[in-house]
Amino acid sequence: MHCLDCHTRGAASPAVGVCRGCGAAVCADHARIVTYEVRRRPLLAPPSETPARSVRCFPCAQADSR
Numbered sequence: 001m002h003c004l005d006c007h008t009r010g011a012a013s014p015a016v017g018v019c020r021g022c023g024a025a026v027c028a029d030h031a032r033i034v035t036y037e038v039r040r041r042p043l044l045a046p047p048s049e050t051p052a053r054s055v056r057c058f059p060c061a062q063a064d065s066r
């Protein structure tokens with residue numbers, strides 16, 4: 001699979017991830033790694049937050065930050 005953003009510019013870069021927002025494949029230059037906290041509430045333990053990550057393309061990362 002090739003990066004969608006590079007493809008629209010006429011280039012073909014191998015994709016390293018898939019955008020969680022729109023499903024487009026993105027190369028390392030066009031991927032934005034977003035970290036967020038996942039909250040867990042175990043029955044017998046105090047709630048904890050685990051850092052997780054998701055991949056966004058540029059347009060989706062911009063839309064998220066608005």
Ligand SMILES: [Zn+2]
Binds near residue numbers: 004005006007013
């Ligand atoms: Zn790209």
Ligand SMILES: [Zn+2]
Binds near residue numbers: 020022023056057
């Ligand atoms: Zn996207």
